[in-house]
Each structure stands twice: as C-alpha cells, then as structure tokens.
Amino acid sequence: xxEGAPSAAVVSVGNELLFGETVDTNAAWLGRELTTxxxxxxxxxxxxxxxxxxxxxxxxATEMTDLVMVTGGLGPTPDDLTKPTVAVEFDLALTRxxxxxxxxxxxxxxxxxxEVPLAARVQAEIPEGSTVLENPEGTAPGILLRTRNATVxxxxxxxxxxxxxxxxxxxxxxxxxxxxxxxxxxxxxxxxTGIVESRLTExxxxxxxxxxxxxxxxxxxxxxxxxxxxxxxxxxxGVSRDEARARIAPxxxxxxxxxxxxxxxxxxxxxxxxxxTELRNRGMKMATAESCTGGLIAxxxxxxxxxSEVFAGGVVAYSNRVKVEQLGVRVEDIERFGAVSxxxxxxxxxxxxxLLHADVGIGVTGVAGPSGGSVEKPVGTIWxxxxxxxxxxxFLGHYSGDRETVRARAGQAAxxxxxxxxxxxxxx
Amino acid sequence: xxEGAPSAAVVSVGNELLFGETVDTNAAWLGRELTTxxxxxxxxxxxxxxxxxxxxxxxxATEMTDLVMVTGGLGPTPDDLTKPTVAVEFDLALTRxxxxxxxxxxxxxxxxxxEVPLAARVQAEIPEGSTVLENPEGTAPGILLRTRNATVxxxxxxxxxxxxxxxxxxxxxxxxxxxxxxxxxxxxxxxxTGIVESRLTExxxxxxxxxxxxxxxxxxxxxxxxxxxxxxxxxxxGVSRDEARARIAPxxxxxxxxxxxxxxxxxxxxxxxxxxTELRNRGMKMATAESCTGGLIAxxxxxxxxxSEVFAGGVVAYSNRVKVEQLGVRVEDIERFGAVSxxxxxxxxxxxxxLLHADVGIGVTGVAGPSGGSVEKPVGTIWxxxxxxxxxxxFLGHYSGDRETVRARAGQAAxxxxxxxxxxxxxx
Numbered sequence: 088x089x090e091g092a093p094s095a096a097v098v099s100v101g102n103e104l105l106f107g108e109t110v111d112t113n114a115a116w117l118g119r120e121l122t123t124x125x126x127x128x129x130x131x132x133x134x135x136x137x138x139x140x141x142x143x144x145x146x147x148a149t150e151m152t153d154l155v156m157v158t159g160g161l162g163p164t165p166d167d168l169t170k171p172t173v174a175v176e177f178d179l180a181l182t183r184x185x186x187x188x189x190x191x192x193x194x195x196x197x198x199x200x201x202e203v204p205l206a207a208r209v210q211a212e213i214p215e216g217s218t219v220l221e222n223p224e225g226t227a228p229g230i231l232l233r234t235r236n237a238t239v240x241x242x243x244x245x246x247x248x249x250x251x252x253x254x255x256x257x258x259x260x261x262x263x264x265x266x267x268x269x270x271x272x273x274x275x276x277x278x279x280t281g282i283v284e285s286r287l288t289e290x291x292x293x294x295x296x297x298x299x300x301x302x303x304x305x306x307x308x309x310x311x312x313x314x315x316x317x318x319x320x321x322x323x324x325g326v327s328r329d330e331a332r333a334r335i336a337p338x339x340x341x342x343x344x345x346x347x348x349x350x351x352x353x354x355x356x357x358x359x360x361x362x363x364t365e366l367r368n369r370g371m372k373m374a375t376a377e378s379c380t381g382g383l384i385a386x387x388x389x390x391x392x393x394x395s396e397v398f399a400g401g402v403v404a405y406s407n408r409v410k411v412e413q414l415g416v417r418v419e420d421i422e423r424f425g426a427v428s429x430x431x432x433x434x435x436x437x438x439x440x441x442l443l444h445a446d447v448g449i450g451v452t453g454v455a456g457p458s459g460g461s462v463e464k465p466v467g468t469i470w471x472x473x474x475x476x477x478x479x480x481x482f483l484g485h486y487s488g489d490r491e492t493v494r495a496r497a498g499q500a501a502x503x504x505x506x507x508x509x510x511x512x513x514x515x
Numbered sequence: 516x517x518e519g520a521p522s523a524a525v526v527s528v529g530n531e532l533l534f535g536e537t538v539d540t541n542a543a544w545l546g547r548e549l550t551t552x553x554x555x556x557x558x559x560x561x562x563x564x565x566x567x568x569x570x571x572x573x574x575x576a577t578e579m580t581d582l583v584m585v586t587g588g589l590g591p592t593p594d595d596l597t598k599p600t601v602a603v604e605f606d607l608a609l610t611r612x613x614x615x616x617x618x619x620x621x622x623x624x625x626x627x628x629x630e631v632p633l634a635a636r637v638q639a640e641i642p643e644g645s646t647v648l649e650n651p652e653g654t655a656p657g658i659l660l661r662t663r664n665a666t667v668x669x670x671x672x673x674x675x676x677x678x679x680x681x682x683x684x685x686x687x688x689x690x691x692x693x694x695x696x697x698x699x700x701x702x703x704x705x706x707x708t709g710i711v712e713s714r715l716t717e718x719x720x721x722x723x724x725x726x727x728x729x730x731x732x733x734x735x736x737x738x739x740x741x742x743x744x745x746x747x748x749x750x751x752x753g754v755s756r757d758e759a760r761a762r763i764a765p766x767x768x769x770x771x772x773x774x775x776x777x778x779x780x781x782x783x784x785x786x787x788x789x790x791x792t793e794l795r796n797r798g799m800k801m802a803t804a805e806s807c808t809g810g811l812i813a814x815x816x817x818x819x820x821x822x823s824e825v826f827a828g829g830v831v832a833y834s835n836r837v838k839v840e841q842l843g844v845r846v847e848d849i850e851r852f853g854a855v856s857x858x859x860x861x862x863x864x865x866x867x868x869x870l871l872h873a874d875v876g877i878g879v880t881g882v883a884g885p886s887g888g889s890v891e892k893p894v895g896t897i898w899x900x901x902x903x904x905x906x907x908x909x910f911l912g913h914y915s916g917d918r919e920t921v922r923a924r925a926g927q928a929a930x931x932x933x934x935x936x937x938x939x940x941x942x943x
Contacts, residue, residue, distance in 0.1 A: 097561075099559075104543070104546070104559070105546050105555070105556045105557065105558075105559065106546050106547065106550050106555070106556070107542070107543035107544060107545065107546025107547035107548075107550065107556075108543075108546075108547070108737065108739070109543070110538060110539070110540055110543040111538070111539060111542070111543070112538055114535070114539070114561070115532070115535040115536075115537070115538040115539070116535060117535065118532070118533050118534050118535025118536075119534065119535035119536070120535075122534050122535065127533070127534070128533045128534070128535075129533065129562075129563060129565075129568070130533075130560070130561065130562055130563075130568065131527075131532075131533065131559075131560070131561035131562075132558070132559070132560060132561075133525075133542070133558065133559035133560075133561070134557075134558055134559075135557060135558075137557075140557070140558065284590065284591070284592070285591045285632045285654065286632055288591060288592045288632075289632045289633055292593070307594075308594075309530065309531075309564075309592075309594050310590070310592045310594070311531060311536075312590070312673070313673070314675070320531075375810075375831070377810075379817075380817075381813050381814055381816070381817025381818070381822070381826075381829075382803075382805075382810030382811070382812075382813030382814040382817065382829055382831065383810070383814045383817075384810075385809050385810030385813075385814075385831040386808075386809055386810040386811045386813075386814045388809070389807075389808075389809025389810065389811075389831070389833065390809070390918070390919065390922075392884070392885050392886065392918055393886070394809070394833070395833055395834065398809075398831075398833050399833065399834055399836075399837065400830065400831045400832055400833045400834055400837040400841075401810055401830070401831035401833075402828065402829070402830055402831070403803070403810065403813040403817070403826075403828045403829035403830070403831070404828055405817065405822070405823055405826050405827065405828040405829075406823065406827055406828055406871075408827075408871075408872065409827065409828040409871055413828075413841075413870070413871075442841070443834075443836075443837055443841075444836065456820070457820050458820060458821070488652060488675075489652070489675075490818070490820055491818065492652075492675065494818075
C-alpha cells in the first residue's frame with residue numbers, strides 16, 4: 088500500500104459466520120471490489136451478534152483505516168444489533184427518516200401487507216447526520232456515516248442486497264475516496280504445474296538473488312499453491328496497469344528460463360482451458376480413456392462452454408472388460424503386465440483416439456487408493472499415455488495424497504503432457 | 516456460551532484473503548468443528564502477510580479467548596511469516612526439530628528428490644517448547660504452543676492439510692480442552708434432494724406448527740441448501756449425544772411424512788454414496804452414458820473408494836457419432852427428435868447398460884449452456900433415462916443456473932432417480 092492512499096477494513100457481523108453455518112463470501116467480494124477501486128482492505132474482523140463485540144471491532148477498525156465496511160446485523164429482528172450499537176459507540180441519536188418510512192410502507196404495501204410491521208419500522212430509524220443508501224433488493228437500506236477518523240458504511244448481510252448497494256448508491260462515495268492520481272497495486276499471475284512449491288520457490292528465489300535491485304525490488308512475489316500446481320503472483324504499484332506491467336516485465340523476463348518448463352497460459356488458470364485453446368487453435372479433437380480417474384478429465388474438459396468443438400468423447404474404462412472389449416487393450420498384456428502398466432496406458436490412449444476418431448487421446452490407469460496398492464505398485468502409481476496424431480508417449484507418475492488428490496494430480500499431469508506435446512509439435 | 520466454558524478465536528492470514536482472491540472456507544470449517552466440540556469461536560481476525568498485523572491479531576486473540584487457531588502463512592516461502600512472527604511475539608527461539616527434518620527428508624526423498632530444498636528446511640524450525648502436529652497431507656506441520664493466557668495453534672492454509680491436522684494430531688488436545696460435563700449442542704442432519712428450499716421450508720414449518728410445544732421447542736431447525744439439495748439440520752442440547760437424540764426423535768417422526776419422498780441416507784451427504792450403497796447391497800453394477808454432463812456422474816461415483824464393485828464404466832457420448840456408433844442410438848431418432856430428446860435418453864440408458872454388461876444404466880442428454888439453447892429446448896432442458904434390469908424410464912428436467920449448476924443438478928437428478936427406483940423395487 089502506498090503511503091497516504093486510503094485503506095479499508097471489513098467488519099462481518101453474525102453468529103452464523105462464527106459457527107461456520109455460512110461462509111463469508113461478502114468479505115471476499117468486498118476485498119475484490121475495493122482493491123479494484125484502489126482502496127485495499129488491510130484487515131477484517133468477524134464478530135457475533137453481540138453489542139460489545141460489534142462496538143469493539145468497529146472502533147478498532149475506524150482507528151486503523153479510512154473506510155470501514157460493516158456487513159450484517161442490519162435487519163429488523165431483535166438479534167440485529169449493528170445500527171443501535173454503532174449509534175451508541177459514536178454518540179449519535181437514532182431518528183426516524185420519514186422518507187424511508189414512506190418507502191418501506193410502499194414496499195410492504197406492494198407485498199400485499201396493509202401496514203408496515205413494527206419490526207420493519209425500526210429500519211426507518213437512522214443515526215443522526217448519516218446518509219441513507221438505497222437498497223433496491225430489500226428493506227434494509229445501507230447507512231453511511233462519518234466518524235472523527237473514518238467513513239463507516241453499514242450494509243445488510245444478504246449478498247445480493249449488499250452488492251446492489253455497493254454498486255449503486257455507495258459507488259459515488261467510494262469514487263470520491265479513491266486517490267485520483269495515486270498509485271495502486273496491480274497483479275500479474277503466472278500459472279505453473281508439474282513442480283512442487285518448495286522447489287519452484289527455491290529456483291525462482293535463487294534466480295532473483297542474482298538480479299540487480301532495480302529489477303527485483305519494485306516487484307512482490309507470492310507463491311499460491313493448490314493441488315493442481317503453483318501460481319506465481321507478481322505485484323507492483325503504478326498509477327496505471329501499464330505502468331505496473333512495465334515494472335514487472337523485466338523480472339518476468341529474467342526468471343523466464345526457470346518458469347517456462349512449467350508455465351501454462353490461460354485466463355482462468357485452469358489447465359483444461361489452456362489445453363482446449365491449443366486444440367481449438369489446431370482444429371483438433373481429443374478423446375479420453377480413463378480408468379482410475381473415472382471421468383474426471385472428461386468432466387474438466389466439458390466443464391467449459393463450447394467443449395464440443397474440441398472433445399470427441401470419452402470412455403470410463405473402469406473394468407478390464409471395458410478396456411478389452413471397447414478399447415482394444417490386449418488381454419495378454421493385462422495378464423502379463425497388469426491393468427496398471429505402460430502397455431495398457433499406451434493402448435488406452437491409442438485405442439480411444441482410434442475408436443472415437445480423435446486427433447489426441449489420453450489413457451490413464453493407476454492405483455488411486457486408498458486400497459488396491461501393492462509393494463510394486465503402491466497407491467499413487469499411475470501410468471499415463473498420450474496419443475497425438477497416432478504417436479503415443481507414456482510416462483509413470485507417483486502422486487501422493489488421498490484418493491481425491493491422487494486423481495486430481497493424475498488428471499492434471501495427463502493434461503499437462505498433452506499441453507506440452509501440442510506446444511512442442513508447433514515449434515518443431 | 517456457558518460461563519466458564521472455553522472460547523476460541525480464528526486468525527486467518529493471507530493477502531489473497533483480503534484481496535478477495537480466496538474465500539475463507541477454513542474459518543467456517545473451524546467454526547463448525549469447534550462448535551461441535553463445545554469450544555465456540557467468538558471472534559475472527561483476517562490479516563495480510565504483514566508481520567505487525569499478524570502479531571496484533573494473535574496478541575489480541577490470546578487476550579480475549581482460550582484457544583487461538585491461526586491458519587495460513589506457514590509454508591516455506593519468504594511471504595510465509597506466521598511462525599517467525601508468533602515466535603517473536605511470545606519471545607520464543609526457533610530451533611530445528613531433528614525428527615521433523617528426517618520426516619521432511621523422507622518425504623522429499625520419496626518424491627524422487629535427492630535432498631531437502633533449503634526453503635523446506637525452514638519448515639523444520641519450530642518455536643522452543645511447542646508441540647509439532649503431524650501433517651499427513653503436506654510438508655508444513657501444525658504447531659501448538661501455550662502462551663500465558665491461551666493455547667495457540669498454527670496451521671497451514673491449504674484446507675486439506677489444515678483439516679487433516681485438526682482431525683488427527685490436534686484432536687486429543689481439543690478434547691482435553693472441552694468441558695466434560697457441560698451440556699453442548701448436538702446436531703442431526705437429514706439429507707434431501709429434489710425439492711427447493713422455499714417449498715421444503717413451507718411444508719416442514721406448516722407441519723411443525725401443528726405440533727405441541729414439548730416436541731417443537733427443544734429442537735432448532737436449520738435449512739442448509741446447496742446446488743444438490745437441502746440439508747435439514749436439527750439441533751438440541753444435551754450432556755450426551757443420546758440425550759440430544761431423544762429430544763430430536765419425536766420431531767423427526769412427526770415430519771417424516773413430509774420429508775420421506777426427498778430424503779436419502781448416507782454418512783457423507785453425497786447422493787453418489789447412497790446410490791453406491793444401494794447398488795452394493797443388491798450386487799448390482801451401474802454404467803453411465805453422458806452427453807451434456809460429460810463424465811460428471813462417472814466422476815462422482817468413482818470419487819468413492821471401492822467404486823469398481825458397483826461401477827462397470829461409462830461413455831462420454833459428447834458427439835452424435837459416439838452416441839450412434841458406440842451406444843446404438845438410432846440415427847433416424849436423432850434426426851427426427853434431436854439429440855436432446857426422450858428417445859435418445861432412453862437409448863443411451865439402455866444402450867450403455869447393454870454395452871458394458873451393467874444392471875443399471877443412466878443416459879443424460881441436454882442443453883447445459885450457455886449457448887445451444889432454442890425456444891423449444893432452452894438452456895437447462897435435460898432428458899434423463901434410467902435403466903434398471905432392462906426396464907427403462909425417462910423424465911424431462913428443467914434446471915436453472917449457469918453451465919456448472921445445470922450440469923450438477925442434472926447429474927444429481929439422474930442419481931436421485933436411480934436411488935428411488937432401487938428403493939421402490941425392493942419394496943414392490
């Protein structure tokens with residue numbers, strides 16, 4: 088965060104959040120929204136429907152940041168304590184807003200009720216001197232008030248209502264706060280797969296240590312791992328995205344050699360998208376023959392709209408009978424080498440491409456666990472075959488983790504193999 | 516919260532949380548887990564990868580609660596600051612744990628690497644006097660330490676790893692903290708599918724309104740919807756699970772008639788498990804022919820260990836050519852009725868059961884979107900066929916939502932249909 092730029096805090100109110108009955112997607116949404124506006128969220132507080140706790144969090148947040156977004160506890164029921172608590176905390180009387188009362192009357196009237204319920208009339212009371220933010224989606228309006236240190240915004244907890252207020256009535260207030268010519272932080276993300284976080288970190292950090300300070304210093308690097316791979320997030324500040332990009336570019340160039348063997352490119356960060364794009368660019372279709380991954384690769388490819396252009400179909404060859412009868416795997420090879428073997432992966436990949444008239448075939452056979460492992464072929468042993476225009480390659484992977492993780496990693500490795508082969512074929 | 520009972524705080528660490536790139540599901544999961552153990556979470560803090568902010572939150576939390584769970588910032592990279600920051604905050608030296616170094620060496624060794632990367636060696640350093648909590652899913656172990664006021668637990672941010680540690684090595688420590696003879700809240704969950712939340716709520720609440728207070732009052736009812744259905748969660752307090760069960764049972768009996776048509780039973784709440792159990796009990800195997808769901812049903816069934824006993828295999832019949840050549844769908848029916856039609860769903864279900872020698876077949880064909888819809892067959896139009904021992908039934912579903920949601924709902928509806936048919940066949 089640049090010195091002098093405004094910062095924000097989010098206070099989420101509700102027992103259901105603490106008990107874990109509700110996942111706080113509001114806080115994440117506000118984080119993205121405010122970051123984009125150049126008002127980064129630097130802290131979040133989550134408290135229950137308890138007046139002292141709400142008061143503490145809001146007080147703390149106004150002392151630490153310029154903008155405090157409070158979500159939840161704004162409805163008409165007795166456990167909605169946000170408004171009265173904030174009023175007491177900042178010594179503001181609650182007064183009835185006649186215009187809002189009329190709006191509420193109209194809204195309840197339109198719902199077929201004759202008069203505004205008592206509980207809802209409470210919603211027409213607002214702290215003196217505050218601004219009402221219209222809620223086009225519900226009855227609880229947002230409220231904006233200014234304390235000595237900060238701007239405090241009270242918002243309902245229902246995501247749809249909260250978002251409508253932020254994008255609507257609150258928007259001009261946020262625009263007015265954002266620094267016009269100030270720098271903000273921009274990100275560039277590079278996706279990688281096929282290398283573990285610790286090793287990637289070591290290699291990237293070693294390369295960066297050799298670089299002059301003027302390349303290294305302006306850029307922050309974060310390593311974001313998940314089961315599929317590691318995202319590298321580069322952050323730099325700038326008045327514009329282009330300015331930040333210009334600061335990040337020399338570092339990207341300098342570490343390119345280290346990252347390139349594992350990098351893939353696509354907007355979503357999903358390797359299935361990157362593979363689909365490469366297939367589409369070449370006018371090619373893919374088919375899958377999956378044993379232990381059981382349809383997982385087909386699902387990932389067809390998760391994407393328009394997948395019929397690049398996906399011919401697949402066979403979930405869970406039993407040996409299906410492998411032999413449908414895909415032409417040789418019985419004698421299964422008997423000799425086992426279903427989890429290089430020969431079977433080879434024939435699955437080639438067989439499914441031929442059967443479904445596809446340019447590219449994937450064959451996966453392995454031990455996903457938790458049972459079925461042996462000394463020679465422990466859980467996590469997976470043979471993968473890829474066929475590109477009739478030429479089959481195979482490799483053996485050992486994937487750690489539970490069944491779900493082993494399957495996810497094996498599917499990712501198969502897609503990564505197809506991706507590299509398609510890219511290399513273009514180069515050659 | 517009972518007076519004197521222990522309370523907990525959760526501190527979530529990571530810029531990606533503040534920026535909203537990641538939704539904090541860990542905090543919700545911990546909230547549920549700790550509530551179940553009788554150690555309610557009373558506050559949550561979310562801070563970025565900034566040492567002072569981490570220190571502030573942990574210090575604050577230890578002053579307010581008995582148990583502080585810190586997630587994230589525990590990996591091997593330079594932006595992982597949790598461990599050194601907490602060590603400094605509580606004035607504890609970091610010392611190398613030789614046993615853990617050996618474990619890490621073994622883990623990296625088994626991955627085919629010769630030595631432990633420098634970055635990962637950092638993970639073998641722990642604050643003096645703290646307890647290492649084994650991480651069966653990754654390299655960053657959990658760490659438990661006791662401060663003057665509270666117990667502090669450091670956990671990795673990767674959900675799978677965090678959960679494994681809490682359910683494994685941390686469990687006895689949490690059990691030791693919980694109040695032995697106090698009443699706590701117990702839950703009973705009934706899974707339903709095939710009815711929308713508002714309708715289920717209306718029917719259950721109407722039935723409950725007729726019940727005497729002594730049946731209704733001791734039990735809290737929550738409706739927890741997701742894309743697959745609605746879970747009904749019944750809560751009652753009791754010293755033991757049996758005592759709470761005895762309070763919940765009369766209410767369950769009273770609403771049984773309303774819920775039974777939609778209920779399914781299994782430990783995980785995943786209908787694929789319930790279907791697998793029914794197939795296994797009958798010695799039957801299933802096969803799937805999926806067009807628009809693209810392998811999603813096969814994946815869900817094979818997500819479960821031991822699925823080879825109940826799953827013969829599947830065909831992802833994405834193109835008409837695969838439908839005709841592999842599954843025997845009649846070309847003239849596709850031409851006359853279209854690929855999304857009752858006739859095609861019927862032939863897919865029957866065809867795949869015959870092809871793969873299965874007792875049960877599922878056929879799904881529809882428009883998942885976002886494109887491909889028409890006035891007659893808008894996005895969300897899905898024909899589903901189920902074949903049980905050669906007898907095929909079909910039904911038409913209209914599912915709302917984006918592509919992912921439509922596919923998920925269609926897959927669930929197909930499984931629900933098989934589940935009901937298996938149960939009804941046993942009764943008849």
